Amino acid sequence: MSKNVLMVCARGGHFTELIELVDVFNGFDKTLVTYRDDYVLESECFNKVYLVPNPLGGVFNMGIFLLNTIKIIFRTRPAVVFSTGAEIAIPFFLLCKLFYHSQLIYVECSAQVFNPSGTGKLVYPIADLFIVQWKTLLGKYGKKAKYVGGLL
């Protein structure tokens, strides 16, 4: 049975970066979690797609989001969690590490040129692989951060 990878991203550039890197996980069972939105999402790259409400849209949305998060994590039991960014990754990273000791891969968005993102700072301590896309960010994070070139 193939292992599960949970791929988490927000919309826009985060999503494009994730699509660029999705082929690395061929051979895994790929599950995507992203925000529900009024633009159309069509992609055949994934075995399963979960759409969740934006937790910053109010207390009610936050509640639905957290319930969905827990449901998705228990259903997927991921061996690897992969994210290209934004706050949606935080609960998935924390809970998957806690329950399933998943390997956590975080690629900082290439929009962060000089300053680290809030999400990056939060997930840095628990991430197993932490990649930044600009050299200028290396000094802002610790030794674990890696720079090997960027997508842009």
Added chain:
Amino acid sequence: MENIAWKVWQKGKICWWVAMIFVTVGSMVQGFDRLIKSIDLIAEITGLDFYVQTGCSNYKPLNCKYSKYVAYNESENLIRNCQLLICHAGIGTLILAKKYSKKTVIVPRFAKFKEHFNDHQSEICKIIESENRPNIAVVWDINNLAGTVSMMLSQSHLLSTPIDINSGKNNIVNEIKKLLNTL
């Protein structure tokens, strides 16, 4: 359901001598009226063939085809097939533009006009400008947009400019593979 954007592109392909220019402002929740307005003005004056993805902008262009959003696959198609791409400095669009080596005119969103939360798009533009890629032009003042567009359209040789597309991506892929092999 027939796809409006696709129809527009078909039209552009049949009239291949008409420049098909794709304008996109991404999936941001804030509008980018400054760009849409001046594109509309350019379309009115020059009669060039624009297709505009307006996002959450309030201004609706009168002289070109537009839609609020286009699906991800479709936007990739439009970027691959257009002659010139005009866009905000969003990472998604820029990665696709690089993937297909497109001639690109970038207009950054500014926080002072309430077009974005912060000025990270200016940072991206600065770092791209410093790389001196020949097929990318950054427009800092919207009044220079028309001039830059006509300059980029007239330089047909830029289309074939070879760019080292994959080195960064391959390195990241290898790093991830290294970790996956330990599983």
